[in-house]
Amino acid sequence: xxxxxxxxxxxxxxxxxxxxxxxxxxxxxxxxxxxxxxxxxxxxxxxxxxxxxxxxxxxxxxxxxxxxxxxxxxxxxxxxxxxxxxxxxxxxxxxxxxxxxxxxxxxxxxxxxxxxxxxxxxxxxxxxxxxxxxxxxxxxxxxxxxxxxxxxxxxxxxxxxxxxxxxxxxxxxxxxxxxxxxxxxxxxxxxxxxxxxxxxxxxxxxxxxxxxxxxxxxxxxxxxxxxxxxxxxxxxxxxxxxxxxxxxxxxxxxxxxxxxxxxxxxxxxxxxxxxxxxxxxxxxxxxxxxxxxxxx
Amino acid sequence: xxxxxxxxxxxxxxxxxxxxxxxxxxxxxxxxxxxxxxxxxxxxxxxxxxxxxxxxxxxxxxxxxxxxxxxxxxxxxxxxxxxxxxxxxxxxxxxxxxxxxxxxxxxxxxxxxxxxxxxxxxxxxxxxxxxxxxxxxxxxxxxxxxxxxxxxxxxxxxxxxxxxxxxxxxxxxxxx
Numbered sequence: 001x002x003x004x005x006x007x008x009x010x011x012x013x014x015x016x017x018x019x020x021x022x023x024x025x026x027x028x029x030x031x032x033x034x035x036x037x038x039x040x041x042x043x044x045x046x047x048x049x050x051x052x053x054x055x056x057x058x059x060x061x062x063x064x065x066x067x068x069x070x071x072x073x074x075x076x077x078x079x080x081x082x083x084x085x086x087x088x089x090x091x092x093x094x095x096x097x098x099x100x101x102x103x104x105x106x107x108x109x110x111x112x113x114x115x116x117x118x119x120x121x122x123x124x125x126x127x128x129x130x131x132x133x134x135x136x137x138x139x140x141x142x143x144x145x146x147x148x149x150x151x152x153x154x155x156x157x158x159x160x161x162x163x164x165x166x167x168x169x170x171x172x173x174x175x176x177x178x179x180x181x182x183x184x185x186x187x188x189x190x191x192x193x194x195x196x197x198x199x200x201x202x203x204x205x206x207x208x209x210x211x212x213x214x215x216x217x218x219x220x221x222x223x224x225x226x227x228x229x230x231x232x233x234x235x236x237x238x239x240x241x242x243x244x245x246x247x248x249x250x251x252x253x254x255x256x257x258x259x260x261x262x263x264x265x266x267x268x269x270x271x272x273x274x275x276x277x278x279x280x281x282x283x284x285x286x287x288x289x290x291x292x293x294x295x296x
Numbered sequence: 297x298x299x300x301x302x303x304x305x306x307x308x309x310x311x312x313x314x315x316x317x318x319x320x321x322x323x324x325x326x327x328x329x330x331x332x333x334x335x336x337x338x339x340x341x342x343x344x345x346x347x348x349x350x351x352x353x354x355x356x357x358x359x360x361x362x363x364x365x366x367x368x369x370x371x372x373x374x375x376x377x378x379x380x381x382x383x384x385x386x387x388x389x390x391x392x393x394x395x396x397x398x399x400x401x402x403x404x405x406x407x408x409x410x411x412x413x414x415x416x417x418x419x420x421x422x423x424x425x426x427x428x429x430x431x432x433x434x435x436x437x438x439x440x441x442x443x444x445x446x447x448x449x450x451x452x453x454x455x456x457x458x459x460x461x462x463x464x465x466x467x468x469x470x471x472x
Contacts, residue, residue, distance in 0.1 A: 113377070
């Protein structure tokens with residue numbers, strides 16, 4: 001960790017007219033270009049001199065990048081939708097898992113400018129939105145020199161702070177299915193203080209069957225591996241189990257088969273292993289309780 | 297002089313951007329390198345010294361300003377990002393009735409000692425009380441997550457916020 005922050009290094013600056021223009025600017029800059037969305041992760045990197053791009057491409061003024069829409073039961077967020085905007089939308093639309101997560105992203109000042117596209121592209125292994133999009137089974141629309149493609153959340157994260165995006169590719173929007181009426185969704189995390197980076201977090205979408213068992217479930221974990229991951233062992237164990245606290249907790253214990261937690265200044269790997277089952281179980285129980293209510 | 301935020305314009309690192317900034321109700325044109333941070337531009341070009349530099353990476357909240365009425369960490373914004381937006385610092389909020397109630401409350405409840413975190417606290421709380429006239433203690437504490445204080449232990453700040461919220465509501469009732 002660098003000792004202190006200074007002022008950003010020099011860079012050229014361009015405001016992208018539209019997504020193809022942004023891609024063209026990045027391509028021209030070869031590997032020297034960086035995308036500026038909200039800047040809430042990028043500018044600290046610049047201030048710590050951890051990156052020294054030759055060109056910043058501002059995508060914050062591209063038409064449609066701040067749009068929020070529901071299309072065929074799925075939420076579509078433009079890449080530059082802010083955490084604060086998601087927080088407001090979620091409150092107005094009873095989207096519990098989004099409310100849970102949005103309140104935990106940084107602090108209020110960061111949420112005014114930070115964006116979901118920026119968060120996913122930054123690929124912090126402890127990013128709340130990563131746990132949410134994994135749990136919801138979300139996808140990113142990506143534009144690059146080779147054209148438009150779709151990347152599922154499961155395929156987005158390649159390593160710590162590294163996505164599978166090719167050079168000059170940008171996320172243009174994020175789509176995620178909203179939980180159905182027979183499903184419940186929740187996000188929980190453990191952090192040294194509220195608003196600190198998560199040391200362990202779990203996003204859960206759980207569909208209940210009519211005989212009170214788990215019909216289907218997706219669990220997205222953050223802070224517990226080099227990238228955000230799915231908890232496949234937990235998911236496999238849960239399908240068909242009863243929706244009791246005991247059964248859910250037992251399945252959550254299997255999380256240790258899925259995770260390879262880092263140890264750092266925020267928490268040791270041992271601590272993360274200690275709390276992982278509990279935070280997973282809590283998210284499962286809240287999701288189960290919500291599946292029994294009307295809200296999603 | 298072209299609008300620096302006009303899409304399509306590309307400025308080289310050595311070229312200054314001519315930024316049109318609206319700060320505390322006044323329009324300014326500031327000519328700065330693209331890399332210039334909003335907090336530094338407010339302090340050094342506009343002499344708005346209430347904007348304090350603490351951690352300079354977005355964690356401490358001492359640099360909090362309002363952008364279109366919402367709190368933002370000005371040390372992790374480029375000045376270029378807020379062209380066309382409405383920026384307010386403590387200097388510009390000084391005559392706001394809610395801000396004056398907060399300042400009175402901070403004074404009466406001993407909510408500052410060194411005063412370094414204070415502008416950020418006040419700016420954040422002012423924007424909160426404008427939208428949430430009756431916050432709970434828990435909501436205030438959560439709202440102030442990103443505003444660090446090394447002196448007071450936070451309780452006097454929370455007390456002052458509750459006191460100010462109550463004073464503002466009483467004032468609304470009295471004049472309503």
